[in-house]
Every structure is written in C-alpha cells, then in structure tokens.
Amino acid sequence: MISGAPYFRLVPKFNIAGVAQANQSAIKTVINELQRANIAGPIIWINLREEPLVYINNAAHIVRERNDPLKPMIIPNVTGRVIESMEAKLKEEVLQEASDNGGNISVYV
Structure with missing residues (x-):
C-alpha cells in the first residue's frame, strides 16, 4: 500500500x-x-481521466458543475490535447485567484 x-x-x-x-x-x-x-x-x-485536474497542496482537484458537483463533467469528443489545454487554463485561474486573495483559493471537497 x-x-x-x-x-x-x-x-x-x-x-x-x-x-x-x-x-x-x-x-x-x-x-x-x-x-x-x-x-x-x-x-x-x-491517465484515463477525461476531465481536467490541477494539483493543489499535493492533492488532485477536478472541475465539476456547480449544480451537480458529484457528477463527472462530460466533455464530448475530448482529446488529450484538449484536456492539457484545459488544465493549463485551470492552473492559470487558480494562480490568479490565489494572487487576488492573498494566497487563498476556494476549494470544495
């Protein structure tokens, strides 16, 4: 283990x-x-995951719809390149939120 x-x-x-x-x-x-x-x-x-993820403090976090956070996002015709692009944008957004909020971000678990 x-x-x-x-x-x-x-x-x-x-x-x-x-x-x-x-x-x-x-x-x-x-x-x-x-x-x-x-x-x-x-x-x-x-990695067979079909949704973008970002690591924050060593833990993987994924994007989910606000109205149904337990359901995986369905991205039609997704490719590895699309996921990589989405992850890069997600990383930028997380870093920007941290910058705007004194190093803090909102994460829902």
Missing part, C-alpha cells in the same frame, strides 16, 4: 501496474516502487 496512491497494484508477470488518481508525491513513490520491482522496459503512465 502506498499512501496517496489508492488501489495501487502490481502484476509482475505481465509488467502491469494500476492505481487510482494518485497525489503528486505518491506518483514519484509509485515510479520508485516499479523501479525497485525491476519492471522490464520503460514505465508508461496512462
């Missing part, structure tokens, strides 16, 4: 590992664990 990396599991026979959305520091720990396990070949990290 790796703190911050929920459901981390390793199937050495197939050189496959899986994890739910990990926090920033846990990502490094997962990679170290894979290297320690002598996984053959390169480590390829695939």
Whole structure:
C-alpha cells in the first residue's frame, strides 16, 4: 500500500501496474516502487481521466458543475490535447485567484 496512491497494484508477470488518481508525491513513490520491482522496459503512465485536474497542496482537484458537483463533467469528443489545454487554463485561474486573495483559493471537497 502506498499512501496517496489508492488501489495501487502490481502484476509482475505481465509488467502491469494500476492505481487510482494518485497525489503528486505518491506518483514519484509509485515510479520508485516499479523501479525497485525491476519492471522490464520503460514505465508508461496512462491517465484515463477525461476531465481536467490541477494539483493543489499535493492533492488532485477536478472541475465539476456547480449544480451537480458529484457528477463527472462530460466533455464530448475530448482529446488529450484538449484536456492539457484545459488544465493549463485551470492552473492559470487558480494562480490568479490565489494572487487576488492573498494566497487563498476556494476549494470544495
């Protein structure tokens, strides 16, 4: 078990590992664990999330609709590039909010 990396599991026979959305520091720990396990070949990290996220204080935060915060955002025909662009804009907005509010931002959990 790796703190911050929920459901981390390793199937050495197939050189496959899986994890739910990990926090920033846990990502490094997962990679170290894979290297320690002598996984053959390169480590390829695939994120299947289809909505933008931003890390704040080591925790992943995602954008949700105000009127239905428990439901994932549906973005039709989304691509990796679109998500990356949305994440860059989200990061800018979070940094701007922090700048405008003395380093504070509003996060709903």
